[in-house]
Amino acid sequence: MGKEKGGFLTPKAIANRIKAKGLQKLRWYCQMCQKQCRDENGFKCHMMSESHQRQLLLFAENPDEYVDTFSKDFEEDYLELLRRRFGTKRVHANIVYQEYINNRDHVHMNSTMWETLTDFVKWVGKEGKCIVDYTEKGWFVAYIDRNPEAIKLMESKQKKEKMDLDDEEKTAKFIQQQIEKAAYTEKNTKLVVEFTELQREDDDEKVTFSLGQTSKKTEDTKIQAVDNPFKKPVKPEVKKPKHESRWDPVPEEAPSSSHKTEKVAQKRKAKSALDEIMEFEEQKREKMNRKDYWLHPGIVVKIVSKKLGDKYYKKKAYVKEVQDLYAGLIKTIDEGVTLRVDQTHVETVIPAIGKPVIIVNGAYRGTEAILEDIDQKKFSCTLKINSSLLKGRILKEVQYEDVSKLYQPS
Template sequence: MCKSLSQSLPMSYTCPSSIRAGDLLKSEDERLPFARRIRRRSAGAMGKSELKAMANRAKAKGLQKLRWYCQMCEKQCRDENGFRCHCSSESHRRQMAVFGQAPGRAVERFSGEFLEAFLALLRHGHRGSRVAATVVYSELVADRRHVHMNSTRWATLTEFVELLGRQGLARVEHTPKGWPGSSARGAKDRSNRKDHWLSPGIVVKVMSKSLAEKGHHYYKHKGLVRRVIGRYVGEIEMLESKHVARVDQDELETVIPQIGGLVRVVNGAYRGSNARLLSVDMERFSARLRVEKGFYEGRVLEAVEYEDICKVA
């Protein structure tokens, strides 16, 4: 006759209260919960090397430190040791040899890619709205494959955004917090925005100190543009003295008339149109206009910058 389980055990052995007598017949693996058994078996089948690779991929999903990123190789290292090993690799040395042959070309390529990506975010994510440049930049760097700014020809974000304003790619203004704000310009505005703005019949203010040093009393005086020479030089007839002087457009300023006065849009989407000044926004240095004649007659233009309009004689 078979002995009972309790009779086969030594008299001094006591079963733990957490383990049933039937569990003693199971193997160690069988006593584990089902989910842990699956993970344990998967780990055994996968191997330590594959588990480590999976952990590395999980860590690489997020953004890493900028100083451990190689733009030439588009390689992100997780720590200083990894970056040092990468810099000593043969592939990195080959890329740096290519960079050394034409460093300016590489920097210009990275600058172009950064500019294109920034404007794409500005157009598609914030089209027509006023947004801090830092917000757009944060969205840009959220992509771990983005071109880093330290690989471009711009040292700071402020320098980059000011360039957007100078080239007419975005409307830029300095906020009280000190960071530039920007909004994307439409395609029509960009196509009609030129680096010259003089036209006959407008009233300008002469800001040339060189003429003042020569004894001419034209500084901060107003004059009428009689004709434009080579796009950038205006033949100016002073309103008070009637003297005529040739002045470069860089030494001239636009003049804003009183409310109700006639202005000409000298740059931007409605360049060349004459309009009536309806109101001005002193804080944003912009004006509200109504086009007087031509194809856009009657159209009201909102938030036109001061520098884009000028008084008509």
């Protein structure tokens, strides 16, 4: 009995299966026949085969239908991978593509209507299926989830954030009312003076009074000790002018030290409690509004990147539109040229004292204010809020990167 050839467990068969699992070169793949060749010679033999010629005849009858089918399959598989793998996060387009082609049975891009990945990314962005933006690192995409459940979840999240902001505004208004009420009460409240009886600690101690100077010289006389110093003591009569009284008026006794201390302690305690409430609300707003993106429409920025061209370096512009959280359209103030930039290409601009600004990050994000002072050592500034319910409130030590000049067209 002869030895069996071409068995399933022969070394050659095992090697063929191992090679078939891996991803081969894309230029030796036939999309119409869905056949992957291992080398140029094999691909040449396949192109001359009868089966391939029949597929080419079918393709020649209706080429648009096949191209549209391949394009649709490529788009669906790419977006599905983007949705499942990255969700709605912003990711580099080529990273998604590298994971997509790891699948051996994927639809190749050279059989679709797009010649390059850049053309495909621009197309999905134009169709509104993804948010795309270009930076110096390349094209980035973010999937737009149009699932009804996802839209409903997003709407509920936005509604909750709006309710939180409403609660913050109500709390801020209540705090402002309490501050005004406390200031009004303190202004109109008069100091209540309590009079207490003078008591002596030692009965043997003599009490003396020094009378005011009179027009005539009088000799010092000793006054006998009495129980009550306000009673008329027995002493020689001394004539005084008519305009002077016999006794100097007794000054009103000021409130006791304990009464003063207690009142000051109560005042400090109330003030510290109010400060604690305001500090808590400040921390809550800071945690909610502190983001890693800061571009805001209507602010003046300075271009700090030479990637946009040397002629725009160090030029000032204002933000026309924020198209993405991290990028937007700016228009130079001098030339009037519109550019699309990433937030890393620009920085904030600090105006002169007294000019209007916008807080672009932190607790009071999006609030207009007036620049009151600048601390160059700490790279911070002092602001006075010019809008919302907290108008007139002073903010100290606001960092340069959290505030920018408000654009005012001349």
